[in-house]
Amino acid sequence: MLRAIFFRQPHRIARTCAKFRYMSSSPEPTTRNQHFSVDAEGKTVVDLSFASEALGLPAADGYGWAQLEFGDSVGDDQRYTILRKLGCGMHSSTWLARDEVGNGFVAIKALTGHMTGMNEKGVYWEAEALRLLSFRSQDPSFKPSSPHCVRLLDEFILPGRGSAGSHMCFVMPVYGGDVKALVASRKTPFELPTAKRISLHLLRGIAFAHERGIVHTDLKHDNIFFTTELETTDIERWLKEDPSRRHEPELSQDGIIKAAVSQPLPKISDELARRATYVLSDFGCGLPSNLHDDRTITTPPLRAPESFLGGKWDAPADIWAFGCLVFELVVNGTLFKYRVNEKWKLTAIENMLYQMLLFSNSNDGGFQPEQLAAWPLAGQYFNSSCELEKEPTVFHWPLEDIISKRNNAIPSADVVAIAKLMYQCLRLNPADRATAEELLQDPWLEGADA
Known part of the structure; x- marks a missing residue:
């Protein structure tokens, strides 16, 4: 019976992994x-x-x-x-x-x-x-x-x-590896059936974790493993x-x-990726599900607005990150860019908030007064009219347009369906976001296991 786990690629950075030994008969270190x-x-x-x-x-x-x-x-x-x-x-x-x-x-x-x-x-x-x-x-x-x-x-x-x-x-x-390694080995986005399969399996993992009272807080490609057929x-x-x-x-x-060399399992083919089972992993940042006070969670491009603005957060923060990851899986690129906006003189955080306003559903109506009042850091970025202090031009930028532009191989019906799924995740008010269980009923995910 084969049992197994994941592996990450070797790093040459500070604070990486673990492995060393004392040696008395080794060659002298240079x-x-x-x-x-x-x-x-x-x-x-x-x-x-x-x-x-x-x-x-x-x-x-x-x-x-x-x-x-x-x-x-x-x-x-x-x-x-x-x-x-x-x-x-x-x-x-x-x-x-x-x-x-x-x-x-x-x-x-x-x-x-x-x-x-x-x-x-x-x-x-x-x-x-x-x-x-x-x-x-x-x-x-x-x-x-x-x-x-x-x-x-x-x-x-x-x-x-x-x-x-x-x-x-x-x-x-x-496990056979992580999705980050699969992405790194490709020059093009995943085939749509593979992206859909990863999305479905990840969502099932999130739903199960939330049912068990766990918020992951660190969803990203690195933390999605896949099974091995070895x-x-x-x-x-x-x-x-x-x-x-x-x-x-x-x-x-x-x-x-003498550190051990990191030697992960061999890379898998696209065919194996299409039929692998994907697994939510690395709960090192996981926390019990309840309203947590201000604490920065999740990598910036996937971070929910309540975390940027010092508000209390819970399972809906995972749902926001999942919506961003669906986009990454189908286009092989990030939706939100965590960087300075030179045109409007926005800091990286201000630019994230600006993009949230651009990409949110036009029916959401932007950030609401009671919402910003509950988030301690909102006053640093928004005025009394719930507009960004630096007043960049705000308009609705449909996700459908962004998806089509970034991957024109996706059929138009799928583009609309993907955007609809994402809009349920990227609602500015955490209370309005769909739950993982609700998202599992989304029509776009039907047949992903086939």
Whole structure:
């Protein structure tokens, strides 16, 4: 039985994933691979340009990636054998492991020591979110875990090495990759059936998460995984043909390290993408569903107006982001541009608000007084007439026109249907947005599983 998880592409940026080791017989690291120095005042200066994740940095300073070796046995009763690093992220690394009990493969997401500490303090909620998503009840009316939300198979604490601290580890199925990687491998938009399938499966995942009382708050291509058709024997062959590797030795604050190279599963074809199952993943920013006070959530181009304006937010913020993602999936580009508007002298945030006014349904009537009064930061951008202070020219720019312009291969009937679906998501008042369950009944999504 094959189990698996996702992987991200390797990064060469600060604060990426997790993986390092002490070495006594390694070649000496070169000067360029030394990542810390001492300034004139005797303070340690850290250079974060590691070959992969910034290993050997302490959890106490916000780092602490897991120090795993190929062949390590981890988990309760040493059930899992580490075989490869699949990828890494800002606060974790993901590893392919063999389940010695289930005799298949799983993926293990190891949080940094810093994030493990945040979890222990109750600040970081991913563990609880994953438990809620994977919980099964004896009540026959209670829905089982969804095939469109990532599943938690097991969890354990991995003792740390060096200054990395201990690591909360989540055992999950192995997935084939994420939609961001699929987009990056293409020069053209997805075929419409594929875009529709991804949209439907993502929406099912959102609906299930909302039903379980979870707001994702970080919907984006990176966090949509897809299943793999590789069997256990296929992965074994891949491991043999493309052995796990390490980068050259580097000098860190914890000593000499050799980061594992991120080696995700092979890319899939368009044909496989058309029939894959898509899964909502990475609940690291997830929070319980209720009205939350001002807290910036979601990447700016997908961020709802209430978050920009310091208002309380809940599940409708996910719906706004979903509407933006539908556009991205069908045209292979963003709807909202988070950048300065030179023509009207608008800051990036002002320009986002301006675009919201342009693209919203003409029947919405713009931002309303009672709405702006409830959002603390609205006074910085709007006057008493609910108009932007800098008074750019506002008009209705139909989504149908934008979709057609960005992808003229979409049939006109689909253009109208896509715009109608998006308008239900991009309502300026969160209370007016459709729920995920309501959107699942939208006619455009019919037949997406075919």
